Amino acid sequence: MTDEFSSVWSYRLKWLYLLLLVATLMVPVFYNLYISFNKFGFGAYNYEFTLQWYSVVFQDQLLLSAFGWTMLLALCTVMTAVPLGLVAAKFFKTTRFKVWFVALLLLPLFVPADIVAASLLVFFKNLSFSLSWLADMTGLSWLGGWFDLGFMTALIGLIIYTIPYIFIVILITMGRYHPQQTEAARSCGATAWQAFRDVEFPQIRAGIFSAAAFTIILTFNEYTRTSMLKGGFDTFTSVLISQMLNTGMSEQSYAMGGIVSLVAILTIGGIIAFTMLRVQSLERTQRLKVNADMSG
C-alpha cells in the first residue's frame, strides 16, 4: 500500500516502531508473568520455572472467594450492561437528539475513576440515608436499605463504567447493517422483535459478543470504583491492591497479577484469532463456490 517510489525500508521501520511500542507497553505485563513463573521470585539470581505460586493462589480460600465475587460481578455486569448498551445503540439510530445522547453515554469515559467513584459513593450514602429515614417515617420498612453499599451499588458503578465501551463496539458493528433488512422482514410479516431476532441479531452478534468479552475483562480489572462502592466483600483486584500497597508484593501477588493479565490476554487473543479464522474460512468457502461455478 505504499507508493511506488518510497523505500521499502522506511515502511519496514515504521512497522518495527509500531510493534516495538506495543511491546514496550506490554513489558510490565510480561515481566510480571516472568517473575510469577520463577521459583525464587523477584530479583533472584537464579531462575527455575514453576507453577507453584499459582497453585498457592488457588488453594487460598480467601482468594477463591474473592475470585468468585469478581466473576459474579462480571457476569451480572454483562447481563445488565450489554442489553442496556444494545438498546442505547438502537435508540441512537432513531433519536433526533444524537449529540446530547452520545455526550451523555460517552462522558463517563472522560471522567476519571476516582472522581466518579467518589461522587457515586456520596450519592448512594445520601440515597440510603434518605430512604431509611423515609422508611422510619412512613413505617414502610421495605423502603430502607436499598442503596446501602454492597453488590448492587458496585454493579451500578461498573455499568456506568462499561456502557460507553459496549455502546461504541455495538454501534460500530451496527454501522455495517442495512436497516432496510428490518423493514423487509416486517414486510414479510415479522413483528419488530422477530425481525430483530431473525435478521438483525445474527448480523451484529459478533459485536455483541466482543462487547460482552470486553465487559468481563474491564470488570475483572476494575479496582477504584468497585473498592469504593462494594461494601463488605472482596474482589480479586482489591485483595491484590491491598497486598501491593500495604503488605508488599509476595510471590503469590505476582501470580495473582499473572492470572488477571492472562484472563485479558487470552480473551483478547481468542477474539482476534476467532475473527481472523472466520474471515479466512468465509473467504475459503467463497473461493470454493466460485471454483465450483467455473467448473460446473
Add this chain to the structure above:
Amino acid sequence: MKNTTDIAVESIGLSKNYGTVTALKSVDLKIASGQYYVLLGPSGGGKTTLLRLIGGFLRPTNGQIYLHGHDVSNVPPNLRPTSMVFQSYALFPHMTVAGNVGYGLKLKKLPSAEIAEKVVAMLSLVGLSGFEDRLPHELSGGQQQRVQLARALVLESDVILLDEPLAALDAKLRKDMCFELKQIQEQVGITFVHVTHNQEEAMTIADRIAIIADGELIEEGTPQDIYREPVKRFTAGFIGENNIVDGKVTAVKGTQAKVDVGSTTIAANSRSKNLSVGDQVAVSIRSELCRILGENEKNVRNVQKIPATYVEEFFLGLTVSHLVRLKTGADMIVRESSDRAGTSEFSEGDDIYLAWELGDARLHTS
C-alpha cells in the same frame, strides 16, 4: 361491508410531516386492483414517502389509507396485506435464497414441505430455478432483485410495493428487467405499486402513472395521456421533452384562445378549461413536433410560429436536436430523427421561426 374490492389502494387526505418539514401534503389517490401503477417524480418529491405510508413503515400525520376498503392507517407493516421490494441491500445476507424467500412463510408456521414447494415454484416464476442454496452475495444485482420479488410474491399479498427496484442496475439490465416485471405482474394479476424517478422505466412498465412532486399528486393517468396530453405545466416540463412558453390570455373564442407570449401572439386549444382574458397560462409543445422555418418560409399557412434565432445543433445518435432562442431569451429545442437530418441549413445567428401544427399545442392553467 361495502364492496370496494375493485380499489386496491385508496388514500384520503394523506399527509406526512417530519417536524416542520412537510414530505407529503394531503394526497388523494385511488389504485385499481390488478394494475401496474407507477409513482413517478423527481427525487425528494414525496413518492417514496407515499409508498412507505402505504406499506406501513411510516405513520400518517393526517388522513387515511384503505387497502381493499379496510382502514389500515394505524396497522403496522407486518399486519398489512402488502409486501415490499427495496432498492438494494434488503436480502438477508445470512440466509440462503430459499431461506430468504421462505422467511415469511416460516413466520406463518407453514409446514416445511409446503414452504419448500412454494419457494421452488416462486423461484421458477422469477427465473431463478436451482439457485435455492446460494447466498445473496453470490448473486448479481439483477438476480438479487428477482429474489426480493419472489420473497414478496410468495406471500400472496394483495399489493406489491416496489421502491426504486431497478435503480441500482445498469441501463441494459434495467430495460430487460422492466419487461420481465411487467410480464410477471400480468401473470400473477396482483396490484403492483412501483416508485421510480426514471420516466422511461415508468412509460415501459405502467398501466397508470401518477406524477408526484413537492409532496403533491400533480396528475395521474395512462402513460399515453401523460405523455400526449399533460394537464399540468409541471408534467409537461417533467415528461418527455417539451418546449414551454408562458403568456397571458388576450382573447377567447369558443375553444380557441389567443395567448400573448411576449414577442408574438399564438393560438391554442383551451381544452375545455374556463379561461378569461388576462389569465396567466403556459403553452407546451413536444420538441419532436416542432419545426424550424427559415425567413423565406414565413408565409406558410396553418402553422403557429414564433420568431426566434438559430443557435446550435447537437447530434444525439438516434435524433438531432436544434437549439433556438426566442426573442424573450428562452431556449427551445427542436428534435428530428437523425436519418432525416442532413447538415443543418441554418447557422448561428440566423433569424428563423419556431413552428408547429395548431393541434399540437397544449394549454396549461397551472
Add this chain to the structure above:
Amino acid sequence: MIRTNKTQVGGGRTILASPTFFGRLFGDNGLQKYLFYLPAIFMVVFFLIPTLLTIVWSFFERTLFWMEPGFTFFSYINFFTSARFDNFLSSMFHSGISVIICFILGFPIAVFVRRHVPQVAQHRVILLFILPFMVSEIIRTFMLRPVLGRNGLVNTFLQKLGIISEPITSILFTPLGVIIGEVMSFLPFIVFAGFLAMEAVPKYIFEVCQDLGASRWRVFVDIIVPLAAPGIFAGGVFIFVNGLGVALIPNILGGPGAVNAGLIATQAISALDFPLAMAVSAIMMITLLGLLFVGHRLFNLTRILEPIA
C-alpha cells in the same frame, strides 16, 4: 362501513383492525418505546445527577463522620490555600507533558495505519493496542516499580550491556516516574482517538498533496492536523483529565509531593472529609466540561461522530 375485529384479506394475511391490549402494551408504541429510554434514564440518574450534585455537596458542612446541609466555602478555601493546590497545579503540568509525549509517540501510528495499511487490515492493527489497554491498569502501573526500580529490569539490562555502571534510581518516586506511568497507561487512547480522527482525512488528500509537491511536514501541519483536530483534541483531553484524576499512578509511582486531584479526593474520603472530596470532584468536572466546551468551540467536536452516525 361495518368491520369486524379480524378480517381476512387477500392471501390470508390477517389485519388487526384494532390492536389488542397485549399488542398495544408490547407493540411498536407501547412499552417497547419506553424501553428505549432506559439507557438514557439510567445514565441521568446514576451518572449525570450524582456528578452535578457534587457541586451542591461541596458546599455542605463537614461533621465528624458525614456531612450536613449548609452553605460554606470551607472546602474550597481548604483546597485552594493549602499545599493541595500546589500539588494540583504541578499534576496539571505533568499531565500536560504526558499529553504531548503521547501525541508525539502515538499519533504518527494512527496516520501510518490509515495511510499505509490496507483498509481491511487497519482495524486488526489497531486491535494490537487493545491488548495492553485491556490488561489491568493496576498491574501495568504497579509492575513499573520492579521494571524501573533499583534491581529492576531496565537497570539489570543496562548494566549487563555495560552502558551504566551504577543503577539509575532517579526515575521511580519522582515526577518523571509519574509521567512514564501516565504515558504507559494512556498511550493507546491517542492511537484510538487518532485512528478515528483520521477517518476525516480522505486518502486521496495525500496524493493531491504529493502532486502539489508539499513536504511531509507541511502536509502534516496544514492538512492532517486541522482535519483530525477534533479527534486529537478529544484524545488529548482524555489523557489530561485522567492524568489529573487517576489516583493510582501518583500513589504507586510518585514521590511525596506527587498528589493529583484523584488522590486528594480518595484521601479526603478515607479521612471522612466528604465535602472536600466533593469539592475536588466538582473542580475536576468543571475543568473537564470547560475543556470540552472550549474544544467544541474551536473544532466542533460533533465531527468525531460522523463516522458512526
